[in-house]
Amino acid sequence: MRPLESLRLSWRSIRGHRLRSALTTLGVIIGIAAVIAFVSLGASLQAGIIGDISPDDQRNLYGWAADPDTEGGPLAGAQFVFSQNDLDNVSELEPVEAAYGYATIDAQSITYGGETRLQGDGLIAAGPSYIREGSLKEGRQFQMGEREAVINPAAAEQFDENVSVGDELEVTIVTGGTETLTVVGITDSSEGQSPFEGFEAAPRIYVPTDPFYVDQAVGPAAGNGDTDVDNGDRDVRFIAIVVEAPSADQDDVDRTRDAAIAYFESDQSDASEFLGDDLAVILQTSTELLQQLEDILGLLQNFIVGIAAISLVVGSIGIANIMLVSVTERTREIGIMKAVGAQNRDILTLFLSEAVILGVVGAVLGTALGLAVGYLGAWYIDLPLVYPFEYVVLAIAAGIGVGVISGLYPAWRAARTDPIDALRYE
Amino acid sequence: MGTVGDAVEMVDVRKTYQIGEPVHALDGVTLSIPRGSYTAIMGPSGSGKSTLMNLVGCLDTPTSGTVSIDGQEISGLSDRERTTLRGTTVGFVFQTFNLMPRLNALENVALPQLFRGVSREKRHERARDLLGRVGLGDRIDHQPNELSGGQRQRVALARALVNDPAIILADEPTGNLDSETEADVLDLFEEFHDAGTTMIVVTHERHVAERAERIIHLLDGEIEWIESLDESNSSSASDSRGETKGSEMGSNEGAIDHNDVARGDENGASTSDDGGR
Ligand SMILES: Nc1ncnc2c1ncn2[C@@H]1O[C@H](COP(=O)(O)OP(=O)(O)OP(=O)(O)O)[C@@H](O)[C@H]1O
Ligand SMILES: [Mg+2]
Numbered sequence: 001m002r003p004l005e006s007l008r009l010s011w012r013s014i015r016g017h018r019l020r021s022a023l024t025t026l027g028v029i030i031g032i033a034a035v036i037a038f039v040s041l042g043a044s045l046q047a048g049i050i051g052d053i054s055p056d057d058q059r060n061l062y063g064w065a066a067d068p069d070t071e072g073g074p075l076a077g078a079q080f081v082f083s084q085n086d087l088d089n090v091s092e093l094e095p096v097e098a099a100y101g102y103a104t105i106d107a108q109s110i111t112y113g114g115e116t117r118l119q120g121d122g123l124i125a126a127g128p129s130y131i132r133e134g135s136l137k138e139g140r141q142f143q144m145g146e147r148e149a150v151i152n153p154a155a156a157e158q159f160d161e162n163v164s165v166g167d168e169l170e171v172t173i174v175t176g177g178t179e180t181l182t183v184v185g186i187t188d189s190s191e192g193q194s195p196f197e198g199f200e201a202a203p204r205i206y207v208p209t210d211p212f213y214v215d216q217a218v219g220p221a222a223g224n225g226d227t228d229v230d231n232g233d234r235d236v237r238f239i240a241i242v243v244e245a246p247s248a249d250q251d252d253v254d255r256t257r258d259a260a261i262a263y264f265e266s267d268q269s270d271a272s273e274f275l276g277d278d279l280a281v282i283l284q285t286s287t288e289l290l291q292q293l294e295d296i297l298g299l300l301q302n303f304i305v306g307i308a309a310i311s312l313v314v315g316s317i318g319i320a321n322i323m324l325v326s327v328t329e330r331t332r333e334i335g336i337m338k339a340v341g342a343q344n345r346d347i348l349t350l351f352l353s354e355a356v357i358l359g360v361v362g363a364v365l366g367t368a369l370g371l372a373v374g375y376l377g378a379w380y381i382d383l384p385l386v387y388p389f390e391y392v393v394l395a396i397a398a399g400i401g402v403g404v405i406s407g408l409y410p411a412w413r414a415a416r417t418d419p420i421d422a423l424r425y426e
Numbered sequence: 427m428g429t430v431g432d433a434v435e436m437v438d439v440r441k442t443y444q445i446g447e448p449v450h451a452l453d454g455v456t457l458s459i460p461r462g463s464y465t466a467i468m469g470p471s472g473s474g475k476s477t478l479m480n481l482v483g484c485l486d487t488p489t490s491g492t493v494s495i496d497g498q499e500i501s502g503l504s505d506r507e508r509t510t511l512r513g514t515t516v517g518f519v520f521q522t523f524n525l526m527p528r529l530n531a532l533e534n535v536a537l538p539q540l541f542r543g544v545s546r547e548k549r550h551e552r553a554r555d556l557l558g559r560v561g562l563g564d565r566i567d568h569q570p571n572e573l574s575g576g577q578r579q580r581v582a583l584a585r586a587l588v589n590d591p592a593i594i595l596a597d598e599p600t601g602n603l604d605s606e607t608e609a610d611v612l613d614l615f616e617e618f619h620d621a622g623t624t625m626i627v628v629t630h631e632r633h634v635a636e637r638a639e640r641i642i643h644l645l646d647g648e649i650e651w652i653e654s655l656d657e658s659n660s661s662s663a664s665d666s667r668g669e670t671k672g673s674e675m676g677s678n679e680g681a682i683d684h685n686d687v688a689r690g691d692e693n694g695a696s697t698s699d700d701g702g703r
Contacts, residue, residue, distance in 0.1 A: 001541050016528055068534040148700060336524045340585065341513020343506060419485050423524060 001346045005351075010354035013326070021358060024322045027315025028362025028402055030370060031396045033307040036370025039388045046381035049312065056100055058248035059097070061257055062195060063241045063283040065264075065275065070294070074195050074289050079279060080237035083270040084214070085118055090243060093256040097246050100127025101238030102196055103213045107175035110205070112159045113165065123149075123205045123234040124197060125213040130189060133208055139185030144208045149181040153202035154190035156183075171205070181207065184410060195242055195289045202205025202292065209238070226404040237270075237343045238269065243283060257283045312398065316406040319358050323351060323410035324331050327417075334414055335422025355407020356400055367392050431497060433593050433624040434459040434482050439491035441477050445565045451477040451490070453647035461592070464615075464625040466635035469644030474630045478644070479597045482626060484512035496592055513538055519584030521598035523583075525570040525579045531557060532566040542589070556584040560614060576607030583614060593624040601632055612637050639650075 014021045019064045062074060062084075062131065070077035082101060091097040109116050124130075128141040132151045142148035149169065156163040163169065163183055171179045175179075190201040197204070214236050245256035275281065284292075296312040327334070334347055378385045386424045434457075438456040441452040451474045452482045457467050470627050480486040484500055487508075493500050497663050500508055511520075535553035544552075557566050560580040570578055579599060586594055596615070600703050612634065619625045627638060635641045641653040 002543060005540055005546070012528060295440070332524070333526055336526055337537070337541070338509065339483070339518055339520075340541065341509060341589070342541045343509050346541050402609065420480055423485075423520070 001342070001349065003349070005357065006346070006349045006353050007357070009040075010013055010350055010357055011168050013068075013330075014357055015206075017326075020322060024318050025358050025362035025365065026085060026185050027311055028359060029315075029320045029366040030398060031308040031311030031315055032398065033370035033373065034311065034365025036367050036388070036391055037373035037377065038298050038301055038304040040374030040386060041385040042297055043388050044374070044378040044383040045297060047386050047404060050336065057194070057222075057286050058192065059245045059253060059285075061243040061253065061285060062102075062243065062285040063243060063259070063260070063281060064239060065271065065279050066282050067278045068280045068282070071292075075240060078239050079274065080117055080239045081180060081271040081274045082238040082264075084236055085212070086264065086269045086271050087238070087241060088132075089128065089268070093259045093261045095243040095252065097256075098129050098186060099241060099243045101119060101209045101213065101259065102126045102130070102194075102237060102242050103209060103266065105212055107205075107382075108172040111170040111172075112134075112163055114230035115159050117158050117203075119171070119203065119205070121202055121204065122174075123207050123212060125207050125209040126242065127253045129244060130193060135186045135187050135189065135193070137188040139183070142184055142206065142208050144177065144210050146167075147181055148184045148208065148209065150185040150187060151160045151183055152206075152208045154203045155200055155205055156186055158203050163341065167323060169205070170352065179212065181205070188320070192346070194242070195286050195293075211216045213238075221270065234331045246349070253285060256398040270376050287308055306371050315362065316359075316402045318406075319402065320410060321408035322358075323355050323407055324413070326353060326354070327410045327414040330414075331417060331422045331425040333361060334417045335342060335419045338417070344415040347417070351411035351414045352407045355411065356403030359401070359403025359406070360396065362402070363395050366399075375395040429431045431461065432458040432494075433463070433496060434626070437492045437494075437496040438492055439481065439488045439510070441474070441481065441486070442489045450647045452481075454491070455647070455649055456491075457642065457649060457652075459624065459626065461624055462541045462619075462622050463483070463640075464619045466638035466641045467628045467644060468630065468635050468641055469650070474647040476597055477646055478649075479595050479626070479628055483516050483518050484508045484595070484647050485518075485594050490689075492618045502688050505511075511542060514589050515592050515698065517594045518587065519579070519582050519594065519596040519599045521601050523575075523582045525578060525581055527570055530567050530569050531562060531573065531581045531584075533604055534570070534581055535588055538585060541605040552588060553584070554664065556587055560584045561610070567620035575602045575680070576610070578605070579603060579607070580614075587618070591623065592667070593626065594618060596625070596627045598630065600629065600631070608634070619702075 054394050063083045066074050066077035066079065067073075069296075084101065087101055087339075090096055104121075104126045105125055105232045107119045107122045109117045111117075128143060133141070135151070136150070139150070142150050151163060151169075165186060167183050169181045169183060172182060173179060185310035187206075190204070192199045192204070193206075243256060243260045247255045260283060261281050264270055265275060266272060271281070337347060337350075346380055371392075375385055375386075436455055439452055440450065443449040443451055453474075455474075455478065464667050467478065469475050476558075477486070481488055481500075482495065484495060487493075487501050495511060495658065497577045498511060500511070512666065514596070526537060531548055532553050535556055536549035539549045554563070554566060557563055560583055562577060562584070565573060565577060570581070573581065576599065579602070580665055585597075594615075599615075600611055602612060615625055615627065616637065625638070627634065629635050636655060638655060640655055643650040643653065
C-alpha cells in the first residue's frame, strides 16, 4: 500500500471519531503547550533582563543581610541591619567609591499642576550616585539632605503637562503627611536602574535616603520595630544597600566586596551585633544576582518540563488505550482488509499512522497553543518575544515519537489478527 | 487424481479444532475442481462448508493434507505469499457481505487494489466500471448502511471481481436476498462463469445449487457424494460412492465441453473420500 493512502485511510478513521480523537490528543496538546509556553517565556525573560544590564552597572554591589542558606533572589529573607553610620564608614574605606542605603517609601499619589496620579510603587530612596550621570537625560543627580528628586520619563509624562527639571511635585506618603519635592533630573529610560527595582518600565521617582527614608523609618511602616527605643538617626536601619566599586574590573569589585564585608563583620559596625551564623551580609553584582534568578528560572523550567513530560507519558498512554479500543472495535474491518489481500505490514502501517497522526496533531496544536500563551505572557509583562524554534522542531519530533511508541503495540496486535477469527468477530 | 492445472486440488485435507473434544470440521477431503467449472457445495449446518471455503480462499491452512490453488500448494507458502495469492487469484463473496462500513461502494470495491498499490484513479475507474456491471452505477457514493441487502451483496460481488480472480468463492451469497435479487445475483454468477471464471458456491438451497454443473454434498466434514447436473441426468446420482465417482467423471467431460472457456481435455474434476480410493 502506498504511504499516502494509509495516511488518508487513517485520517478518515480519526475523523470518524472526532470527539474521541480530540480528547485523546488533549494530553499531548497540554504537555507540549506547557513546554513551549514556558520555554518561550523563559527565553524572553532572559533576553529581556540581560538586555537591560548596562556595562557600568557592573561596578555596583547590591547588598542585604539574610540567612546564607536562603534562596529566592535579591532581598529574600533580608533583615534591617545596616545603619547610616555603617554606610558612611564603608564609604570611607579605600576600595569603596560610595555606599548608601536603598529603600522604597510607600506613597499613595503624586500631584503636579493640580492633577493627581496614583503612585503605588512608591518612591525609591537611595544615594545620589544610584542614578548614574550617564543615564540622566536632563538635570543632575539629587543631593543628600535635600528635598530633591530625579524622575524617569514615565513619571514625567503621566501628567497632561510634562514635568520638567525645576518643577515641584506633591507626594502623599502612606504613613501620613505630604512631601514637596523639587525635580532636579530626568533619566533617559523608564526601565529600572537596578535589580532591586526590577527592570520593567514604570513611573519611578528617585529621592535621597536623607531626609525621606530617615524621616519615614521612624514609623512602623518602614519595618523598624525599635521605634520606642530611640528615634534618632543612628537607629534608622536599611534593609538594602548599594556599595560602589571604583571600576567594573572584577578585581576591583572583589576587593570592594571583601572590604565592605570585613567592615560589617567587625565589631566597629552597628550591623555586627545582628550578624552571625544565620545572618550574613550578601553583596552581589547584577550579573551575579541575575545568575541566581536564571538558576531559579531554570529550576522552574525543569520542573515544568518534568510535568510536561509526565503529561506526555499520560498522553501516550491515552493514545495507546484508544488505539487498543480501536483495534478491537475494528477487528472485523481488519479481517475484511486481510481477506481482500491486505498484508500484515499494511495493517501495521495503517494503525501506526493513525497513532502518529494523533501524536503529530497533538504536537502541532500544542505548539501553537504554547506559542500563543508564551506570546501573550511576554506581551503582558512587556518583554521582547523570543520564539524557541528548536523546541518547535523538538515538539513535532516528540509528537511523532509519542505516536510511534503508543501505536506500536496496538498496531502489532492488529497486524497479527487472524483473518478468520476477525471475520467471525461480532 | 486431477490435473496440476486444476483451479483447486485438495488431497486428504483435515481441519481439526481442539476445543475440549477435537472437532473435525473437515475429515479427509480429497477433490479437484477444474478451471472454469461451476461447483455448488451443499450440506447441513456444521458440515464444514465454510471451513472448506476458507481453505480454498487461502484464509486458513489445513491441519493436515494439501490444498493447491491455481497450482500452488498453500501450506508451503509464507503468510505473505498466501495473502498475495488470496488478493489476486481468489475473489470471496461472504454471506454477511463484509463491506467496510465507513467506505462508500466505490471505495469498497476498489479496496483490494489499494493493497496492491494500484493508483487511485485506476482503482476507481475499475470499481466504477464493475459497479456499473452489477447495476449499481448510480450508488457509488453510498455507504453500506445506505444500501439494501441485495445492493450490498452486489457491491461485495463487484469487490470480489476487482482483481480479475481466477476463482470466485461465494459462501451462501443469496442467503439474505429475496428471490428477485437472488435471481439477479445468480445471473451474474452465470455471466462470470461464461467468461471463464471458476465458480464455487455454498448454498442451502437446491434451486441455487442447480445452477451449477455439479454439487458436492458434505456431511460431518466428509464428502458424502458428488452430484453431476447434466441436463440429461441431473437426478441420476446415487448414494453409492463408487457410482458417484463414475457418474461424476462421465458427466464432467460434458460440462467442460459445454463450457468453452475451460481448458483441459482430461477429467476436469475427480473426487473421492478415503474410502473411495
Ligand atoms: N474456529 C472454530 N473453532 C472451533 N470449531 C469450529 C471453528 N470453526 C468451525 N468450527 C466447527 O467446525 C464445524 C464446521 O463448521 P463450518 O463453519 O465449516 O460449518 P458450515 O458447514 O459452514 O455450517 P453453516 O451451514 O451453518 O454455515 C462446526 O462443527 C463448527 O463448530
Ligand atoms: Mg458456513
